[in-house]
Amino acid sequence: MPITHNSPTAPPALPTDSTVISIKGLDFSYPDRHIALKNISLSIKEGEKIALVGPNGAGKSTLMLHLNGILSGGGDLEVGLLPLNKQNLPVIRSLVGLVFQNPDDQLFSPTVFEDVAFGPLHMGLSEDEVRTRVDEALAQVDMRGFEDRLSHHLSTGQKKRIAIATVLSMYPQILVLDEPSAGLDPRARRGLINLLRDLPLTMLVSTHDLHMAKELFPRMVIMDKGQIVADGETRVLLEDEALLEKHGLEKV
Amino acid sequence: MAHQNIFDQYKAENSVIHRLSPIVKVVLAVLFIFSNALLPDGAWLSFALKWGAILMLSLLAKLEWHYTLKRSVIVLPFALAGISALFSLPGKTLAIWQLGSLELILTDAGLLRFESILLRSWLSVQVAILLVSTTTFPDLIHALEHLRLPKMLVTVIAFLYRYMTVLSDEALRLLRARQSRSALLPEQRGGGNLLWRARTAGNMVGQLFLRSYERSDRIYYAMLSRGYSGHLRTLNPHNINIRDWLLLMLSFLLITFLQFFARL
Numbered sequence: 001m002p003i004t005h006n007s008p009t010a011p012p013a014l015p016t017d018s019t020v021i022s023i024k025g026l027d028f029s030y031p032d033r034h035i036a037l038k039n040i041s042l043s044i045k046e047g048e049k050i051a052l053v054g055p056n057g058a059g060k061s062t063l064m065l066h067l068n069g070i071l072s073g074g075g076d077l078e079v080g081l082l083p084l085n086k087q088n089l090p091v092i093r094s095l096v097g098l099v100f101q102n103p104d105d106q107l108f109s110p111t112v113f114e115d116v117a118f119g120p121l122h123m124g125l126s127e128d129e130v131r132t133r134v135d136e137a138l139a140q141v142d143m144r145g146f147e148d149r150l151s152h153h154l155s156t157g158q159k160k161r162i163a164i165a166t167v168l169s170m171y172p173q174i175l176v177l178d179e180p181s182a183g184l185d186p187r188a189r190r191g192l193i194n195l196l197r198d199l200p201l202t203m204l205v206s207t208h209d210l211h212m213a214k215e216l217f218p219r220m221v222i223m224d225k226g227q228i229v230a231d232g233e234t235r236v237l238l239e240d241e242a243l244l245e246k247h248g249l250e251k252v
Numbered sequence: 253m254a255h256q257n258i259f260d261q262y263k264a265e266n267s268v269i270h271r272l273s274p275i276v277k278v279v280l281a282v283l284f285i286f287s288n289a290l291l292p293d294g295a296w297l298s299f300a301l302k303w304g305a306i307l308m309l310s311l312l313a314k315l316e317w318h319y320t321l322k323r324s325v326i327v328l329p330f331a332l333a334g335i336s337a338l339f340s341l342p343g344k345t346l347a348i349w350q351l352g353s354l355e356l357i358l359t360d361a362g363l364l365r366f367e368s369i370l371l372r373s374w375l376s377v378q379v380a381i382l383l384v385s386t387t388t389f390p391d392l393i394h395a396l397e398h399l400r401l402p403k404m405l406v407t408v409i410a411f412l413y414r415y416m417t418v419l420s421d422e423a424l425r426l427l428r429a430r431q432s433r434s435a436l437l438p439e440q441r442g443g444g445n446l447l448w449r450a451r452t453a454g455n456m457v458g459q460l461f462l463r464s465y466e467r468s469d470r471i472y473y474a475m476l477s478r479g480y481s482g483h484l485r486t487l488n489p490h491n492i493n494i495r496d497w498l499l500l501m502l503s504f505l506l507i508t509f510l511q512f513f514a515r516l
Contacts, residue, residue, distance in 0.1 A: 070473050090479060098477040104418050105470040110390040110410055117487060122479035127487055150260075150390070152417045170478060 018046040020174045020202050021067060021079050021096075028062060028073025036062040037073060038226040044174065044204060051213035051234060052206040054223035055248040060206040061101070063223070064176050067204070068096040080173060094123055097167030097201075101178040103159035112138075112154075112162055113147040119170035137169035138162075141195060157188030161195065174202040181209045210252040214238055222247055261323075261384045269313035269386045274395035276496045280503050281383040285376040287507045293368040295514035299375065302510070306378050313386045320378040320385075327377045334369035338362045389413050391490075398490055407484055415467075422463055426456050 021044040028037040036059045044050060052060050065071040067079070069089050079095050082088040100106045109115040116137050120130045138144045141161040146154075154162065160180060167175065180196070181189045193212055196203065207213055213220060213234055220234040224247040230237055237243065241251050264270075269277075284302070291298050307317050343361030350356075384392070393410050397403075430452070436442045443449070472480075 065473065068477055070476055090481070093477060093479050096477075098474075100470060100474050100477075102470070105467060106474045108411065108414055108471050108474065110393060110413055114390070114486065118475075118480075119478035121485040121487065122481065130487055151414060166478065 019078075019081070020044050020046050020048075021204075022077075023066075024076040026063075026066060026073055026075035026077060028066065028071060036226050037066075040075070040226075040228055042221065042228065042231070044202065046173075046202055048219055049203045049217045050205070050219045050221055051217035052204060052221050052223065053208065053210065053213060053249060054229075058223040058247075059226040060223055061178055062226075064098060064178055064204070064206060067174075067176055068093045068098050070098075094119075094170050095173045096176055097170055097172030097174065098176045099163050099167055099178065099180065101182060103156065103163040106163040106166060107151040107159060110150060111147070112143070112149050112151060115151060115162065116165050116169050119166060123170065133169040133171075134165075137165040140168050140199065141165045142191075155188075157184055157191065160184065160188070160192060164195070168199075172201070174204065175199065177203070177205045179207055180205060181207060181212055210238065210249065214252055222249070224248070260389065261381070262388050263315065263385045265314045265386075267312060267314045267386070269309060269382075272386075272499070273490055273492055273496045274387045274391040275398050275490055275492055276500055277383055277387055278392065278395045278399060279500060281379050283504065283507055284379045287511060288372045288376050290511060291368075291372065291514050294364050295368075298510050298514035299368075299371045302375050303378075306375065306382060309382055313382065315382075315385060320381045323381045324374060324377045328370075328374065331370050331373045334366055334373070337365040337369060341365055394486070394490055397486065403484065418467075419460070419464060423460055426459060430456065 023040055023042045026037055026040040029035045054060055069084050069092055077084040079092045084092060107115050113134060116134045117130050120133045141164050143161050181192055196216055217234055220237050221228055222230040229247060230243055244251055306320060310317055310319055338358055339356045339362055341359055341362040343359035345357055346360055347358040396406050
């Protein structure tokens with residue numbers, strides 16, 4: 001009894017402008033009035049790989065939750081020239097692939113296949129297309145053959161890979177990862193770094209792993225107390241010891 | 253952390269029973285349980301025949317003959333809920349107990365009813381064990397979906413299955429954290445009083461609730477990020493073929509026949 005779907009929708013084409021995300025003057029405070037983001041402005045171009053660093057509580061995760069409209073604060077946010085509003089929300093969610101820090105939150109279906117198929121199914125794609133995309137996404141993270149495995153029987157490293165596959169299957173324009181290397185053993189971390197290097201996607205990755213940042217991300221954005229305090233070449237910023245120390249980071 | 257979950261009772265084998273469509277298996281198990289409830293009190297032969305059917309199915313599923321029997325024992329205490337039947341039916345008096353001002357009269361009809369309830373629940377539990385041992389849990393969830401069980405209910409079961417281990421791990425971590433700090437000094441009476449301990453336990457339950465609540469928020473965000481819009485969509489082509497239909501019909505006839513047989 002396959003469930004029938006409406007006509008398959010083509011993935012929304014990005015406008016010719018190469019800016020994937022543009023944020024201007026974003027403010028956000030939580031319901032308890034704690035100010036989480038203050039006047040954030042950031043522009044991400046196609047193909048850029050950016051590390052988002054800063055101490056715990058700096059607002060990195062809050063900023064990421066804005067990128068696909070799960071939280072919405074004051075200011076302007078555009079994804080692929082589409083302003084973030086109710087009409088554009090579904091398209092924006094397919095353009096921004098957001099992977100949460102804890103894979104147990106990201107993987108909520110009983111089996112790996114169902115989790116990776118979740119996004120494509122909600123985009124209304126045909127059964128064949130869904131199956132192709134799941135297969136592709138699992139191949140990209142080197143987890144082919146895990147389709148019928150149960151999520152709660154996987155190791156943390158495997159869960160992280162599957163978590164990334166769950167958004168790759170949606171053909172996002174930008175991959176947004178929240179602390180992907182946290183909690184991984186050295187081998188799993190190395191595997192993840194190689195995976196991220198090989199993925200030909202625009203990326204914004206929050207991390208405390210400055211070694212990984214140095215290796216993978218040419219651009220770095222430093223956040224502290226809800227503000228962007230530095231935005232520039234990773235190579236250059238990582239040499240600025242005074243800046244690093246001021247914001248709780250260490251030179252690598 | 254990979255570990256067993258109380259839902260993971262599946263025993264991988266390649267048998268006729270394992271290969272049967274999960275939809276058919278769920279329908280048959282439910283039919284079986286319903287017919288247990290409908291069998292009259294004291295239909296011993298029918299109960300025995302039903303147990304025979306379970307044994308036969310266990311062998312067909314390549315399980316040991318006592319597989320369901322062994323596993324059903326833990327559920328038996330719940331059958332004690334039927335204990336009130338012992339004293340609540342009119343009939344020939346077998347014994348009288350005085351419990352304070354309460355007089356308990358054991359009757360033969362009550363005893364018969366109680367024994368029948370015990371047998372019915374015991375048979376029902378065994379068929380349920382047989383079902384989950386021969387069907388993977390995801391397949392069971394799909395079967396419920398195809399049987400048009402309300403979507404919300406299926407979703408809740410699926411989430412329960414996925415998060416059972418996560419929650420029990422969380423509880424285990426809380427307990428370990430308490431144990432690690434529950435130290436005693438030599439020759440010093442410690443441990444606090446009962447009220448204080450009760451408060452600690454209460455706080456831990458509250459913690460567990462809050463953590464689960466926050467987790468549910470994060471899961472919901474993860475679902476929204478992938479386009480969730482209020483109803484779950486799945487791809488599960490469990491087709492029922494003619495063999496399945498025949499089997500369903502045959503079992504239905506058998507079960508109906510047993511009902512008549514028990515009333516002869």
